[in-house]
Amino acid sequence: MGYLKGILDFFEAQRKIFGICPCCGEIFRLSDIKISYRKSFAKDWYEKLRKQEEKLGQDQMVIEQTLKEIRKKEIDKVRKQYLPRMLSQVDPLFTPLGYYPQDVKAVFDPLDFVIFDGMNREGDVKRVVFMDENSNDEQIRQVQSSIETAVQKGRYDFQSVRLTKDGQIKV
Numbered sequence: 001m002g003y004l005k006g007i008l009d010f011f012e013a014q015r016k017i018f019g020i021c022p023c024c025g026e027i028f029r030l031s032d033i034k035i036s037y038r039k040s041f042a043k044d045w046y047e048k049l050r051k052q053e054e055k056l057g058q059d060q061m062v063i064e065q066t067l068k069e070i071r072k073k074e075i076d077k078v079r080k081q082y083l084p085r086m087l088s089q090v091d092p093l094f095t096p097l098g099y100y101p102q103d104v105k106a107v108f109d110p111l112d113f114v115i116f117d118g119m120n121r122e123g124d125v126k127r128v129v130f131m132d133e134n135s136n137d138e139q140i141r142q143v144q145s146s147i148e149t150a151v152q153k154g155r156y157d158f159q160s161v162r163l164t165k166d167g168q169i170k171v
Contacts, residue, residue: 110143
């Protein structure tokens with residue numbers, strides 16, 4: 001136990017010894033300096049172990065990144081190859097009309113659906129389609145007719161509204 005106390009006393013004493021840098025004149029603690037020699041020390045087992053741990057950490061990061069990329073590619077592959085076939089078997093409305101089911105978004109009022117044609121299959125929206133089932137309700141048909149007229153006459157606009165972190169609306 002006396003040996004350990006002696007080592008601790010030695011390091012504590014170094015914190016109380018100060019020096020002045022001959023180059024810049026700055027004051028420093030002896031315990032904060034790194035002594036260097038012109039010749040580098042031979043690498044011991046500890047230095048080799050640290051290098052191996054560092055390399056393993058880098059290798060692990062590369063493996064994790066590669067796995068993430070492989071998973072993403074496989075998910076994209078499934079979405080592009082298998083999902084359209086599965087959806088076309090389940091979807092009796094949109095696929096027969098030539099629309100990709102994932103491009104369809106439900107609105108329900110005053111129209112049932114908005115279709116962003118090309119959004120998921122091609123990654124580029126070619127056109128926006130409003131779709132609705134024929135209704136017997138005169139009021140709904142009148143609103144839908146006014147929407148159709150507004151689109152035909154070019155009375156529409158695209159506007160982005162963003163919500164800030166503090167809840168404010170930014171146009």
